[in-house]
Amino acid sequence: MARTGSNRSAFPPDWWARGAWLLLLVYLLYAASHLELTPARFAAGLEHGAKFLARLFPPDFRRWELLVKGMVESLQIAIVASALGSLLSLPLALLAARNLMPVWASWPARAVMVVCRSFHPVIVAILFVKAVGFGALAGILALTVASVGFLGKLMTEAIEEISLKPVEAVRATGAPFASVVTYAVLPQVFSRFVGFVSYETDANLRNSTMVGIVGAGGIGGTLFAAFQRFDYDFVCAIVLTIIALIMAGEVLTVQVKKVFRA
């Protein structure tokens, strides 16, 4: 039965959606009052923030040796962890890909990745600092674990999306499984892997500046110490250097992708 003219509505009201928005608003107000997020508290915070900002500038680069040493260590942690993580992720991802492997191989591999991804790198770093002691080794191990969890998942998904037609053709030639992988599987995913690894290196670069806070090596330790001594001008110098490093990394990954035609 077609309704006519005036009682046809182009945009009928959706009362469920309106109710959901209202509930969300009520909860936000409740949560804010629960946390004593009042305008007065906010104003006091702003005042404090202004003082802090004033003390950040001008940045103090006089202790540049300390800065460079920490940054170099962070960079090395990031690169070594990314390389190790990539090397470990590749076989794990091949094992985990359900289009190439039987269930008894893919589930354990997936379980390893899930465990690696379960904790924030800083928590993993705390574990490794306790296990292997203070220093860069703990940072490298922590970020390697994080990389395996992340890269492994991305690589597995990329492998599961490949076309099986070349795989079928290469199998039909009597090729051993290892050659099927290197000729029919990896060429299809290699450029995506380059993208994943450069992305993970970028993430590791950021995380490597942080694991130092818990004693796992790198600039993070220096940053934390500067904070605790209220050397805010040195903090500013460190933060600016980190930003510069991340930007340089961005430029570098673009170049790397170009080289590999990703």
Place this chain on the structure above:
Amino acid sequence: MSAALSVRGLVKEYVPGKPVLRGIDLDFEARGISAVIGPSGTGKSTLIRCINRLVEPTAGQVIFEGRDLVKLSRAELRSARRRIGMVFQEYNLVERLSVMENLLCGRLGYVSPLKAWLRRYPGGDIARAFELLDIVGLGDFAQARADSLSGGQRQRVGIARAMMQEPRLLLADEPTSSLDPKTSVEIMGLMQTLAQAHGFPVIVNIHNVELARRFADRIVGMTGGRVVYDGPPERITERHLKEIYGGEDWLE
């Protein structure tokens, strides 16, 4: 029997109780092109894939060079597959590899994975690849990436890859179905020339009955998972085609 390939009682059920192939018995001579025709979904592709066990047969025998392929272990099967070339409807090239690398895929059964990965192929294989590229008319395309080629060129690469195996049997699954009519004739002609020059039999699934009549020495008509016609192309009649494809309107 001196047949190059004998298929005996071949049955394939993807779902138990619903056979796609209902007991196929065929012998293929050591020479000539055999065209398998039939409607879509009648098991032509399954038949061809059961021969080299890309699809595992449910029952039956596939006897090639005196051995039942169905009973072979994985390693024995790989070594048997090295002598069976295969050409695909959608070419199944590795798009991101060069034409030369795609051709050398045909030698992967003979080269260790490490040497293959490092591209350390015997000089003879590489010389043969260049030779085959000239034969299929792609002499200038060795370094081109496979995804930069046209459909006809890709199928030529597909055929050259199969030829790299020095096959004793060539399986072709709808090799012309993705190509225009002129290119289709060229591709069939190329396979015919190569099969005659090197003396191996070809089993080709084909949709185009005219193309089958023109190039095949024998036509096998299938419908509903059974062989309903098996004989020379000139003896196939409209009555046979009606039985194979069903209906008759399309024949007019």
